[in-house]
Amino acid sequence: MSTQDSDALNQRHAARMQRKKEVVDAxxxxxxxxxGVIVITTGNGKGxxxxxxxxxxxxxxxxMQTGVVQFVKGAFATGEELFLRQFAEQCQFHVMGEGYTWETQDRTRDIEKAVAAWDVARTLLSDPAIGLVLLDELNIALKYRYLDVxxxxxxxxxxxxxxxxxxTGRGAPQELIDVAxxxxxxxxxxxAFQQGIKAQRGVEL
Amino acid sequence: MSTQDSDALNQRHAARMQRKKEVVDAxxxxxxxxxGVIVITTGNGKGxxxxxxxxxxxxxxxxMQTGVVQFVKGAFATGEELFLRQFAEQCQFHVMGEGYTWETQDRTRDIEKAVAAWDVARTLLSDPAIGLVLLDELNIALKYRYLDVxxxxxxxxxxxxxxxxxxTGRGAPQELIDVAxxxxxxxxxxxAFQQGIKAQRGVEL
Known part of the structure; x- marks a missing residue:
C-alpha cells in the first residue's frame, strides 16, 4: 500500500471511530x-x-463478598471449587446437588436436594453483605420442576x-428471563466433545 | 397429587433418566x-x-500455570485483573491494548499495540509449562485486521x-473458527445496559 493510500485509510478509520465513539458515549x-442485576447464562453452548x-x-x-451454590455436583471437585475454597472469607462455596438427574435417576431425592440448596441460596439472597451470588445450574432444577419458579x-x-x-444452566424458564x-x-x-475429545481439566472441569 | 400418581411420575422419571444416562455414557x-483445545467465545452477548x-x-x-493477554484495555483495572494480579506465580497477566478502537481513533497506534500484544501471546504459546492461555478480545484485533489471521x-x-x-471477542474470523x-x-x-443500567462492578467491570 502506498503511503498516500495508507494515510487515507487511517483518516477514514479515525473518522469512523469518532462517529462510533459518539454513539457509544451517548x-x-x-x-x-x-x-443489583440478575444475569442469566443459558443455552446449550459451553461457557x-x-x-x-x-x-x-x-x-x-x-x-466484594460472594456466595456460590452449585445445584448440580459432578463426580469430583471442579477446578473452580478447588480454587475458590482457598478464599473462605470472601467466597462462601456450597456444593449442594448430587449429580445430573440422569446420574441419580431418583426424582424424590433430587427434589429434596434442590429444596435444601434453595434454602442455602435464600440465606445468601437475604444477606446485604454479599455483593454477588452465583446460582450455578439453578435452571436445571427449575426445568425439572424440582423447585417452584x-x-x-x-x-x-x-x-x-x-x-x-x-x-446458569440450560433451559432458563421464561418466568426467570422476565425478571432478569x-x-x-x-x-x-x-x-470438542463432538470430535471425540474428552472433557479437559481447566476447560470443562 | 395422590401417592399413586406421584409414584408413577417418579418411575417414569427414573426410566427416562436411565435411558438418558445410557446415551450420555456412550x-x-x-x-x-x-x-490441548482451542476454545472461542464470540457473539454480541455478555459472558x-x-x-x-x-x-x-x-x-x-x-x-496449572496460566497466562492472560488482554488485547483491549478498559479505562481502569477490571476486577479480574485486580484479583489475578495476586497470583503472579500462577498467572502471568498482560494488559497490552490501550482501549477500544473508537476510544483511541488511531489505527497506526492500534496496530503497533496489537503486534506487541501478539509478541507476548506468542511467548506464552511457545511455553509448554503454561497449561492455559487466555487471549482476551483477540477477535477484535483480527476483525480490524490489526493482525494477520x-x-x-x-x-x-x-x-x-x-x-x-x-x-474471546465479537466477530471471530472464520479462519479461527475452522481451527478451534x-x-x-x-x-x-x-x-441491563439497554434498560439504562450502568456497567456494574463485579458484573461488567
Whole structure:
C-alpha cells in the first residue's frame, strides 16, 4: 500500500471511530441506574458456568463478598471449587446437588436436594453483605420442576437492592428471563466433545 | 397429587433418566482424546471474557500455570485483573491494548499495540509449562485486521500439544473458527445496559 493510500485509510478509520465513539458515549451517558442485576447464562453452548465464575472473581477483585451454590455436583471437585475454597472469607462455596438427574435417576431425592440448596441460596439472597451470588445450574432444577419458579422469583426480587445474582444452566424458564436484567443465550457452534475429545481439566472441569 | 400418581411420575422419571444416562455414557466413552483445545467465545452477548476468566481459575484450581493477554484495555483495572494480579506465580497477566478502537481513533497506534500484544501471546504459546492461555478480545484485533489471521493460526497450531487456549471477542474470523475445537456464540437475549443500567462492578467491570 502506498503511503498516500495508507494515510487515507487511517483518516477514514479515525473518522469512523469518532462517529462510533459518539454513539457509544451517548449510550453510556443514558445508562445511569446503579443497582443489583440478575444475569442469566443459558443455552446449550459451553461457557455458562465458567462465565458465572468469571463474574465471581471480578466481584472478589473489587473486594466484594460472594456466595456460590452449585445445584448440580459432578463426580469430583471442579477446578473452580478447588480454587475458590482457598478464599473462605470472601467466597462462601456450597456444593449442594448430587449429580445430573440422569446420574441419580431418583426424582424424590433430587427434589429434596434442590429444596435444601434453595434454602442455602435464600440465606445468601437475604444477606446485604454479599455483593454477588452465583446460582450455578439453578435452571436445571427449575426445568425439572424440582423447585417452584414463582417462589424462586419472589425470593430473588426480595433480595438486597445492590446485590447481583448470576444464574446458569440450560433451559432458563421464561418466568426467570422476565425478571432478569441481562440474559445471554450461548449456542454451540462446535464442541470438542463432538470430535471425540474428552472433557479437559481447566476447560470443562 | 395422590401417592399413586406421584409414584408413577417418579418411575417414569427414573426410566427416562436411565435411558438418558445410557446415551450420555456412550458419548463420554466415545470421547477419549486428550489434548490441548482451542476454545472461542464470540457473539454480541455478555459472558465472553468472564467465561475465559472462569476457565483460568478452573485451570489454576488444578495447579496449572496460566497466562492472560488482554488485547483491549478498559479505562481502569477490571476486577479480574485486580484479583489475578495476586497470583503472579500462577498467572502471568498482560494488559497490552490501550482501549477500544473508537476510544483511541488511531489505527497506526492500534496496530503497533496489537503486534506487541501478539509478541507476548506468542511467548506464552511457545511455553509448554503454561497449561492455559487466555487471549482476551483477540477477535477484535483480527476483525480490524490489526493482525494477520494466517500468522495467528500458524502460531496457535505450533503451540505445545497439551496447552489450552481460550480466545474471546465479537466477530471471530472464520479462519479461527475452522481451527478451534469448541466455539460458542453468545447472543443477547436482553442486556441491563439497554434498560439504562450502568456497567456494574463485579458484573461488567
Amino acid at each position: 449510550k453510556i451517558a443514558a445508562a445511569t441506574d446503579e443497582r 455458562k458456568s465458567s462465565s458465572g465464575f468469571g463474574m465471581v472473581i471480578r466481584a472478589m477483585g473489587h473486594g 414463582a417462589q424462586v422469583v419472589a425470593d430473588l426480587q426480595a433480595r438486597p437492592p445492590m446485590q447481583h445474582v448470576v444464574i 436484567d441481562t440474559v445471554t443465550d450461548m449456542a454451540v457452534v462446535k464442541h | 458419548k463420554i466413552a466415545a470421547a477419549t482424546d486428550e489434548r 465472553k471474557s468472564s467465561s475465559g476468566f472462569g476457565m483460568v481459575i478452573r485451570a489454576m484450581g488444578h495447579g 494466517a500468522q495467528v493460526v500458524a502460531d496457535l497450531q505450533a503451540r505445545p500439544p497439551m496447552q489450552h487456549v481460550v480466545i 475445537d469448541t466455539v460458542t456464540d453468545m447472543a443477547v437475549v436482553k442486556h
